[in-house]
Amino acid sequence: MGQPEKHPLTIDGREASNLRGDPITGDRYTSKEFMQREWDHMWTRIWHVAGRTAELEEPGDYIVHDFMNESVFCVAQEDGSIKAFYNSCRHRGMRLVNDSAASDSFQCPYHGWIWGKDGVLAYAQDSHDFPQGDPCGKLKLKELRCATWGGFVWYTMDENAPELLDFLSPIPEIYKNYPMDTAVRVYWLKVDLNTNWKFATDNFSESYHTRTAHPQVPPWIDQDVDTARHEMYPNGHGRTVQPMRPSLTDRLPDGVPHPFDYFLRQWDIDPESYPDYETKAMQGWLDLKAAKRRLWKERGYVHYEHMDDEQITDSPHTVMFPNVTISFLPDNLVFFRTEPHATDPNKCTFDLWCMAFPVAGQTEVESIMAGPQPLREAEMQHRIFDDGRGVPEIEGQIVYQDMMLAEGMQRGMHSRGYEDAYLTGQETRVRFFHEVLNDYLEGRR
Template sequence: MDKSIHKHPLAMDGKDPNNLRGDPISNDRYFCKDFMDKEWNHMWTKVWLIAGREVQIKEPGDYIVHDLVKESVIIVRQKDGSLKGFYNSCAHRGQRLVECDSSQDSFRCPYHDWQFGLNGDVISCPDEDDYPQGSPVGKRKLVEVRVDTWDGFIFYTMNEDAPQLSEYLDPIPEIYKNHNFKDQIRAQWVRVELDVNWKFFCDNFNESYHTRFVHPQVPSVIDQDHFTSRYEMFPKGHARIIQMGRPSLRDRIQEGEDHPFKMILEDWGIDVDKYSDYETMSEQGWLDLKAAKRKLWKEKSYFHYENLSDEELTESPFQFVFPNIAMGVQADGCILLNWFPHPTDPEKCFFDLWDMGYPVGGSAKGVGKTGRDNDQEFTSTSAGIGKKEKANDQEFLSRTKVNPVKLQEVELDFRDYDGGKGVEDLWDHVVYQDWQLTDGLRRGVRSKGYQEPYLSSQETRVRYFHETLHDYLDGKLP
């Protein structure tokens, strides 16, 4: 098996502004209601949107509800195992049928008690013989929405003419074909409402220029230096950065402090005392880690390593999926971030944090685990913080230094952000550090002093996002 990975043929250099038109990035997009309305009419109703995971709706009648701005969509498991999506609007007079995820054999309108089968057809209604135009039973049905899946993720689109999901996402499914996201466990699912336009996060997650300063804990295990990273832009607005899973040579932990990368090496049986200096520990240790993972994965029951390339075993790609998904993909799990606009206020948005990881050794619960015994020590995976936690007869996914979460599939935890008070357990999570910037940015982009962004080469993907958005607003679907 080829254990290397190469630049994808569809990838453009994501660090070369000559690949772009150079469209200006006006500040009205961050607070103007008219701009928000244009986005709804010309972009949100045209793209594929993530709604959830297939594991949420395993059995016939299980359904999820996805609300976005003006619309609400029901996605329900059919008796034959397929999925169908419908607008959440009664075929009688438009009443919303359901408000939250659940499971039932049919849908009943709370207004006039029309009943719909899982396939959307009207199957009963009161006074069926009182309709001069004929009974609605077997005649009326809910309006369908296109639904498709990729590796356990559920997507839908309101655009009947949109390309197939596989074409829309291309080449993302091919790039991550070895990761089997459907097998991962979503151990944390937190949603908060934030006082900032949704596009702040598109800008933020399309550059790593800020990470050395906003996320100072990360360079100890992920090399954030732009000259060692690979930047890629793909058709339809998707983009990513690939960074090496080793300590940065530029941003070093102070002498005497515990080094998270050393802990990772030790977890894989590597003698860190053999490295003569920091540079050797970073560069040779990174190569030794690849070799150790390649050699020991079966012994440690990391069966999800079997099909991963050498790069996938140790590197840290961060994938942006247009228009509103970011995925931090690593060998042991994935952090998926999804954000979307407030229904009425362009200076508010909702943000979802999904922490996901693989079961280890075939366990239904284990993930990010360094071994198979109880009372084991666990280390962080996708967050890359590297702090070990004790798991006393429990299995945990450690995404922050002090607050690991139990490994089990969870339901939505909608928090009141309250200036950060409502997410105290996430204060040392990398995503919270981004959330802290939102208030200052929301106020700053409204200033008379706002200027056209002065972008570095490593911020080229920021402009690419806005140029793709402009294409949608101009009716030029990429």
């Protein structure tokens, strides 16, 4: 397979004339009133990720997703489908479950009502004592629309929201060659951060910060301004596609081991065979594509079978409106998500899920954001960032460096010295995200 064709919905993500020019003001990050508008007009209308389908393998398996003051749980049914319910007893509102687990029924801890996994009330104490009649077998938990894509379980609070695939379009079409449902979540971290949730979407919508914040990246992903392809799509999603080859601008000092050499040797290419750095970067990248095409089957990289030449060697970093980002790497998926604090616009949670495509014979994988990890489903760890002290195991990783910047960025949004972003062309998608958010808040979407 060769290079992919541009999707027909693609908008140039470097062309500012595609935007209205809405200002990105500090109150968007600090105002409780703005936060409430986001809840009223955007969060209650989009699709949310509850978890992975791998968590719902047997009937009665369920996952709980708490979002601000709301809570939803998704339950595997006997027929293999998944139902989503508000996590609230229909008797007097008590929350039914706190943590993901498995159960054939859900008993309210307050008055003992028992709900089946299909959401129907199975038992109520003194069921004859209801003036409106016995509720058992009649009353149901309030259900939400639920769907799956990419091995993720999604739900929406809006009965009139578009279908999931329409909401995500064209992302499912662009990444149809990735067997995302087979990816194993090998690292799972939730971090409490003192910043607004929008920091992450802004951050992942550009790579202009990479040279400053992530100096370890250019030696293996080409971050040069005119190399990357910037795309945005009408629903608010977007991506930056960069070759996984060394930058020709940022070079490691002589004598320092080069990470690109590791990738070449992994596929039987001698990095010393190239006459100079430029040839190794450019021709080596092409040779790597050819070697992967030639050797993938015998080495067990079965997920390469339907991937094109760009997908087996490059890094499409993809933001899905409003708060999910996935790095699609040849052998890994890295999922990032921020979600707002229930009451404070200066706080959020940051989710990091590192996922790997299984390769025959591998028991350990190299996770881009969390280092070497055993190839098995990980348990969730919940930490407080605490200026990096709360997550020492990822110190120095790209995502750690981003989180180190987040709280200073939030403090800057409170300053009278900041009025609006002054953006480069390669940061066009940052303003695009805010304009789509404005469309939701002002009733245009």
